[in-house]
Amino acid sequence: MLFVAMFLTVQEAAPPPAPWFVERAAECLGSVPTVCGTRAKDYILEVDGGGIALADFDGDAALDLVVVDGSTIERASKDEPGYPPRLFLNDGKGKFRPAGEPWAMSGGRWGMGCAIGDVDDDGWLDLVVTQWGPTRLFLNQQGKGFVEATSSAGFVGSEWGTSAAFLDYDRDGKLDLAVVNYLDFTIGKIAPPGGGCSWKGFPVMCGPEGLVGQRDRLYRNLGGGKFTDASAAAKFGEEPAGFGLGATTFDYDGDGDVDLFVGNDSTPNNLWENQGDGTFKEVGFLRGCSHDSNGREQASMGIGCADVDGDGREDLMVTTFSGENNSLFLSKRDKLFRESSFAAGIGGPSMPHLGWGTALADLDLDGDLDSFVFNGHVYPQADNPGTDTSYAQVDHLYEQTGKLKFTMRPLSDGVPRVSRASSIGDVDGDGDLDLVAIQLDGDVRVLVNTARERLPKERTHWLAVELRAKGANRFALGAEVYVEWEGGTRGAEVRTSGGYQAAIQPRVHFGLGAAASAKKLVVRWPSGKQQTLTDVAADRLLVIEEPKE
Numbered sequence: 001m002l003f004v005a006m007f008l009t010v011q012e013a014a015p016p017p018a019p020w021f022v023e024r025a026a027e028c029l030g031s032v033p034t035v036c037g038t039r040a041k042d043y044i045l046e047v048d049g050g051g052i053a054l055a056d057f058d059g060d061a062a063l064d065l066v067v068v069d070g071s072t073i074e075r076a077s078k079d080e081p082g083y084p085p086r087l088f089l090n091d092g093k094g095k096f097r098p099a100g101e102p103w104a105m106s107g108g109r110w111g112m113g114c115a116i117g118d119v120d121d122d123g124w125l126d127l128v129v130t131q132w133g134p135t136r137l138f139l140n141q142q143g144k145g146f147v148e149a150t151s152s153a154g155f156v157g158s159e160w161g162t163s164a165a166f167l168d169y170d171r172d173g174k175l176d177l178a179v180v181n182y183l184d185f186t187i188g189k190i191a192p193p194g195g196g197c198s199w200k201g202f203p204v205m206c207g208p209e210g211l212v213g214q215r216d217r218l219y220r221n222l223g224g225g226k227f228t229d230a231s232a233a234a235k236f237g238e239e240p241a242g243f244g245l246g247a248t249t250f251d252y253d254g255d256g257d258v259d260l261f262v263g264n265d266s267t268p269n270n271l272w273e274n275q276g277d278g279t280f281k282e283v284g285f286l287r288g289c290s291h292d293s294n295g296r297e298q299a300s301m302g303i304g305c306a307d308v309d310g311d312g313r314e315d316l317m318v319t320t321f322s323g324e325n326n327s328l329f330l331s332k333r334d335k336l337f338r339e340s341s342f343a344a345g346i347g348g349p350s351m352p353h354l355g356w357g358t359a360l361a362d363l364d365l366d367g368d369l370d371s372f373v374f375n376g377h378v379y380p381q382a383d384n385p386g387t388d389t390s391y392a393q394v395d396h397l398y399e400q401t402g403k404l405k406f407t408m409r410p411l412s413d414g415v416p417r418v419s420r421a422s423s424i425g426d427v428d429g430d431g432d433l434d435l436v437a438i439q440l441d442g443d444v445r446v447l448v449n450t451a452r453e454r455l456p457k458e459r460t461h462w463l464a465v466e467l468r469a470k471g472a473n474r475f476a477l478g479a480e481v482y483v484e485w486e487g488g489t490r491g492a493e494v495r496t497s498g499g500y501q502a503a504i505q506p507r508v509h510f511g512l513g514a515a516a517s518a519k520k521l522v523v524r525w526p527s528g529k530q531q532t533l534t535d536v537a538a539d540r541l542l543v544i545e546e547p548k549e
Helices: 002-013 073-077
Strands: 021-023 051-055 064-068 086-090 096-098 111-117 126-131 133-140 146-148 161-167 176-181 217-223 226-229 244-250 259-264 270-274 280-282 303-306 315-318 327-331 337-339 355-361 370-375 396-402 405-410 419-425 434-439 445-449 461-468 480-485 488-493 508-513 517-524 530-537 540-545
Touching: 051 111, 051 126, 051 419, 051 434, 064 111, 126 161, 126 176, 176 244, 244 303, 259 303, 303 355, 315 355, 370 419, 461 480, 461 517, 480 508, 488 508, 530 540
Parallel strands: 111 161, 161 244, 355 419, 461 540
Antiparallel strands: 021 445, 051 064, 064 086, 086 096, 111 126, 126 133, 133 146, 161 176, 176 217, 217 226, 244 259, 259 270, 270 280, 303 315, 315 327, 327 337, 355 370, 370 396, 396 405, 419 434, 434 445, 461 508, 480 488, 480 517, 517 530
16 A cells, blocks of 8 residues: 555656647737627627638748737627738747738628638739628738738628638639638627527527528639639538538548538538539538537537548548537548547547637657647636536647557646637747637737757658649649658648638648658649659758649
């Protein structure tokens, strides 16, 4: 008994592992608050938070930051504009500053998410902002500022847009846009708390159950920054409409065209399979990614997409509501998915938490993929006794410690927060991947990765790749990059969809562990061309031009 007692004492005294990420918003960004209604969260419109993007808008290779802000019920009731989106430029070392007047954007109705892509084929990344209201377009003026082009863009309707994704679905070289919509919300027609909606015995805001979902939309790019609603012609977003929140593009069936996965809140997820003839077919249930492993609908929010098991097919990580497990959908042969979160060690530990922003990425540069989840409840009432959860929550990191085995730990050195959308990228240029996130009713967060500080440099080699295609789709969205190094191989698809109301730079990133170079790098361009490079030096951002022949 004495030995057991001594052993327990030693175990209890062991310090927790050092966090992989440190909170650095104060030094890197300063105080940048966002608004999404009041702190009481009386209406569902007030709980989703704003959008966020990391991308290079001024052409200096450093990742700049877009923050999409919201509004209040009071302002919207008076037809007053919401708070404007803001751009912060990166000095190349991870310090952001307000971009200034040339980049200023006006406020819309109520901002939600964002998407980035070169809409007009001029070689510069443009910005789309989704909102409770018409989708908006801001064209990049060759790295000198934004000009709003919403009135001529051709976006129609005034739905509640959440996430959006650029993709060339018809393979004409021009980037089309999918907009994911949530539900029909009209001020004065939704019951306030106490109007019959409850959760665990507490009166709460109403929705999404009992409300009407809105169909997602697909806009075909006509060129010159002009779009047309192609939803009906493409058979996209057909009824029944789900409550759409997250979206990502990927070629799940390996047939060379781009498909789209949509995470829906409390309704089955959608997998829109590109038929190659300008139309889509919804196959989520058929392919096994519409429900959890028990066949239940989940409240899906954020989406991570990458080849987590190294079999050459990209998998999906989907964050969900408290009381549900975050789902890991592994892509199997015959175009099927298998929900494997419990076997991987993700399902059980995630259940008390409500997850939003996420990704699958190599966060410690050891060659395999990890994940993270930003958490935070939708009900302030979650702090009441007996709910088995809380409103502010700790964010989590899932380290892959073995083949498809993950260990959960706190993501950062920060306190519990109510977090929402997130984006990932190398903010400070040191080679590891950093994070930015929306904090509901608080300052935007900047989380700096400490991998290259904590670990020996000889074990943390990396390679980042950007592509420049010929002609349209200059940033080569939909291209695939495969890297082989001493000790591993992995592929990644170029995309800008960030999972939940977020966007990322069209850049793929590989951790190479102890390998100081890649033996081989293969690019499969959207045009169908294949290009191979050998003996590629690591620890750099490599920009590859598509060959003429």
